[in-house]
Ligand code: G6P
């Protein structure tokens with residue numbers, strides 16, 4: 001039943017910030033998925049007879065890709081393949097299943113927050129045995145393998161019924177279709193005080209959670225509405241759709257604007273939240289209180305001890321380099337370590353495994369902890385709810401008090417999407433070349449204290465990652481960071497991250513873009529963005 005099929009390499013099967021992402025038609029080419037998945041298996045050792053977890057965010061092509069992965073996994077010698085019912089597993093839930101079932105690893109089918117559908121995006125990501133994304137040395141080996149592959153092994157077998165729970169055979173392997181929600185909901189119940197949150201809802205607390213027609217619908221309904229007693233209707237857009245209902249499943253202020261408007265309206269809900277296509281990102285907006293992802297990391301870290309799962313305190317905090325330094329102030333006050341890593345959740349894995357940090361977060365709307373090895377959208381929502389319930393305060397009050405205690409880091413990201421790759425590379429190159437001359441330069445009240453091309457040395461495995469973004473640091477603690485996105489599927493996306501620290505509570509009520517105006521103007525000018533990209537204005541501001 002095992003077939004060995006001859007194949008030739010495809011160009012560009014290079015995993016980016018988070019796995020291989022391409023347009024659906026690219027993945028639909030004959031042998032394309034097979035080549036990539038076989039290349040992953042070719043880079044792994046000692047997995048014969050072990051367990052592989054497979055699941056995705058339900059987007060278009062999810063089911064087809066899962067059948068392919070099952071056939072290849074069985075033909076390559078995995079003993080057991082665990083698949084979420086309907087092919088569904090949110091990314092954090094997949095991470096959890098890998099861990100609790102002691103799997104060898106997992107294959108997650110997702111393009112995260114990118115649009116889905118026949119013309120949308122698709123993605124494949126490999127996660128290792130700790131439940132986290134494969135480290136760079138693995139993804140680089142996989143890429144190298146995709147360039148030399150000559151054959152793959154698969155089964156000549158019928159499709160597995162993904163909608164029926166239980167076990168079936170696939171060649172010599174067993175495929176087990178599991179409930180995608182159960183284990184995950186149990187984990188959340190152990191981390192948070194469900195009685196306390198239930199009490200919050202019983203007292204009339206009003207919430208809206210937008211699952212954006214993506215993977216978190218079934219999780220949010222089970223946990224928020226059934227287990228925690230939130231009123232029916234709390235979870236919106238809860239049916240996962242292959243094209244996410246035609247929407248962009250990115251919970252930011254552009255694509256989830258309606259939630260922002262709702263939270264800012266008179267008589268709006270106490271709490272609005274959303275998650276992305278695969279359930280690892282989060283958006284948190286209290287009534288009249290938008291919480292930036294960077295602030296959310298800081299506030300969750302400062303209050304995590306209120307939740308039972310973190311009652312003994314947190315060991316340390318990690319954030320990606322472009323994430324604001326709000327969390328640094330919390331770490332400093334708590335006397336714990338703060339780690340600054342390159343963009344990409346995979347860099348947190350070693351720190352979490354080594355017990356150096358408990359909570360991690362990124363400006364790109366990801367927060368998580370050592371409970372799994374992925375960022376986790378619903379986890380962040382539940383931790384916020386537990387903190388609100390414990391402190392008996394609104395999000396706005398918690399935020400105000402946090403800023404008063406630690407100062408406020410005004411923060412914004414300007415994205416220039418789908419610009420020409422050559423221009424974007426040239427922009428980064430000229431910035432890099434000009435770095436040495438920047439120190440000491442003055443622009444009005446702003447003086448540059450230093451500038452560098454961020455490089456990371458992993459304290460656990462000793463690996464080095466260079467060229468992770470240009471940092472321009474100012475004497476007053478402000479910062480401008482430039483990097484190119486590693487998750488786009490067409491052209492290049494330039495991200496400019498702008499941050500200013502404001503210690504004075506009397507100045508904490510400004511509108512963010514206004515508070516950052518001089519830095520924003522300087523940020524555009526320093527990098528000569530218009531010259532290199534032809535764009536005067538960013539396409540997205542978050
Ligand atoms: C994914 C990764 C994150 C990363 C984000 C933005 O969501 O899991 O770790 O922060 O992409 O990456 P980008 O390279 O597009 O800025």
Ligand code: ZN
Nearest residue numbers: 112113278280
């Ligand atoms: Zn995601």
